[in-house]
Amino acid sequence: MAKIPTSRVDRLLSSMGYGSRMEMARLAKAGGITLDGADLVDVSKRIPVTRDLPARMVIDGEALDPVAGMVILLNKPLGMTCSHKEDGPLVHDILPARWRRRDPAISTIGRLDKQTSGLLLLTDDGELLHRVISPRRHVRKIYRARLARPLGDGEGALFASGQLVLEGDDKPLAPAELEVVSETEALLGVTEGRYHQVRRMFAATGNHVEALHRERLGGLSLPADLAPGQWKLLGDDEIALIFQEAQGG
Missing domain, CATH: 3.10.290.10 (RNA-binding S4 domain)
Structure with missing residues (x-):
């Protein structure tokens, strides 16, 4: 014990x-x-x-506030940044003011860019943070993308091939899963967290992402009743869901 x-x-x-x-x-x-x-x-x-x-x-x-080891699920609104180094509203501003003074500090688990909304986790548990973002864990992230132009016939096979090399990279992407929702909307599941990865993947096919929203992380889904800008503390069972669909050690 x-x-x-x-x-x-x-x-x-x-x-x-x-x-x-x-x-x-x-x-x-x-x-x-x-x-x-x-x-x-x-x-x-x-x-x-x-x-x-x-x-x-x-x-x-x-x-008393939650003790160290807390995990926060936030429905990130558009226009907010995960970094302390950029100007404008921060996701940390949504949380109670005194939480910005906590030690260990509360950090985002990965990042969503300013123009991406949806499921974002924050924690003061450094070990958990590294487990979630570790490439060895292969935690799948599901994004809903609205596109400027209709999807073609080859995006699904290209993304799943494990052979797509993004501009500026020298290593192919891990295989990703594409689910077509409509001509201009799709769900994309990725296990990596490269810079602007989803947007760059569609750009590689000649398309442009007009709106991007993260819906799921591992087996943890964004609650339908959690409005943009709202957050909730996760219990142990919910935290375990993050790794439910993960592969690897």
């Missing part, structure tokens, strides 16, 4: 973005921190950091 980590209360809350350790000490003395229904005054106390802690601890009248 894995050993349950412990932490000083002030260090834990500071790492979760609530404020400095001195601010946590002042909040505790004012009766602003409770654990299991009782005031917690001594923030130097070490406590087990368990997944059920948010159900047991109250900070300034609100339930």
